[in-house]
Amino acid sequence: MKIIFLIEDGLGDWPLEELNGKTPLEAARTPNLDRLAPYSLLGTCQTIPKGFPSGSDVANMALLGYAPEKYHTGRGPIEAAAKGILAQANDVIWRCNLVSVSEFGPKGKMLDYAAGHISSEQALKLINWLNQQLQDKEFKLTFGLQYRHLLIQPNAPHKILGLTPNPPHDILNQSIAKDLQIYQKYPPLFQFLTKAAQLLANNPIWPKANALWPWGQGTPLQLENFTQKTGLKGAVISAVDLIKGLGKAAGLEVIEVPGATGLTNTNYKGKVSAALKALKSKDFVFLHLEGPDEAGHCGDVKAKIKAIEFFDKLILAPILSQLKEPFTLAILCDHFTPIRLRTHVAEPVPFLIYRSNYKYKGFPQFCEKTAQNANLFIPRGDEFLNFVQEQAGA
Ligand SMILES: [Zn+2]
Incomplete structure (x- = not known):
């Protein structure tokens, strides 16, 4: 069973007046996500532990299975790694x-x-x-x-x-x-x-x-080896140094994709083919997209919607159509970057887990509200991977 994490950095948002009370995720046209949601497991996860800054460094470290309380020394050391x-x-x-x-x-x-x-x-x-x-x-x-x-x-x-x-x-x-x-x-x-x-x-x-x-x-970052810890061989794909640093420190393969920019104009095709190629020999791929977060920081609603639509069309669709082996897919964000605040907040993030060989009883749409209404709450980000592994093996 292959496990894929698709992380849309800063995706989570609050209802906006200019979107008639919808969030960017609700307003975006996402036919592929909409196709998965009715058969997926939805819920929320507290990716940022209490007392930690609500940054991508903390949240992504947790999503890779490492407790920030134990491993996080700062953002600088991760990027240095x-x-x-x-x-x-x-x-x-x-x-x-x-x-x-x-x-x-x-x-x-x-x-x-x-x-x-x-x-x-x-x-x-x-x-x-x-x-x-x-x-x-x-x-x-x-x-x-x-x-x-x-x-x-x-x-x-x-x-x-x-x-x-x-x-x-x-x-x-x-x-x-x-x-x-x-x-x-x-x-x-x-x-x-x-x-x-x-x-x-x-x-x-x-x-x-x-x-x-x-x-x-x-001080310098030191992580326990990912494969020893989880039994999974894996890779990370991202434009930004902090994800690459976490990957390297964890002993994961860090795949460099030419033209990956960290913005909405990133090389989606390159990221998808890198993911599909990695999954031929590996069990786990952590694919990270920075676009929605940058749009959130800029307070640009249109750009955030566009980033979500690009994700749906240019990342999710080709993965769904081209991955032939059984897989478990987790779609989530590391933290909220609400347009109104233009910075991060630490509230529980929505997630969707889809299995190619099992149908959950899901929701008509994947968004902040439906994830919250699903009444499945994972209190710690570093437990999420373990939870997905259990689902994948179930
Ligand atoms: Zn950010």
Whole structure:
């Protein structure tokens, strides 16, 4: 039995006035999902444990079967694992965004967590240029993807782990004064960031990137081997480093798909063929799509609906028609990214489990409401995979 997880990042949403009280998932045209729902098991799952930030790092770690309480040190270390960056136990790795702020000072506001969606090509130039200009002894920038990069601090003092600057997507159009005070608690960090902002203010490569924003720091990530833990041989497919990092740290195959962008224009076809190919030799594929989350952060209803419709047509349909062996499919999101909030919330996420060789008594549609009404609640994200494995074997 093959097991496939299709993760639509940030899919969950709230009813919207402009959609006549429907959520984007309800409003989107999803003939393939609609075809599965009547025969599927629906429910909700608390992917984010209490006290954890409602991020994709925490939720996807849990969905791969790892308890965040035990394994999560921060988002930065997960993305570093994706790059195969070897770090020492005493090192601290920060996730570091290129952002747009109105000014890097107490009167400043966070204008864009993605610096006008800088391309990877421009970002690589900018990060190299910045490292050259800064020549810092303690902090080193490492290129990641688009606006997402890493800041590595070897042999960091322990107190640095206690600093909790906001993720930039959580403070859109809000003052950055409080976060700057947090950075100031470790003066070398604040000095580094101030100097970087001064340089970036007049950078010749991408003027919209006018500050660095480190957050989500932690010591290097170490996960128990996935195959030993679950008995499944598997692979992950995603555009974003944090999923690749979780995959690598778990000993899963990380399949690189050319043209996978993390946006709605991603290479759907490439992702599907990678999944189908992987399933020839493996039992488990974790296919992650970032599109709905990005649309949620942008507050763009149309883009979110489009991302959901693309998923239905370009991911789900070909998998259903081309996968010949018996399979169990789980469709869900890691967390909600409501259009109205433009950031993540930690409420239980809707899921759908479909088995090619068994008909559940399902619902006419898969959405936040029907999943909730199904009265099946999995209280921990790291129990979900086990639950699906039980269903697959049932
Ligand atoms: Zn997000």
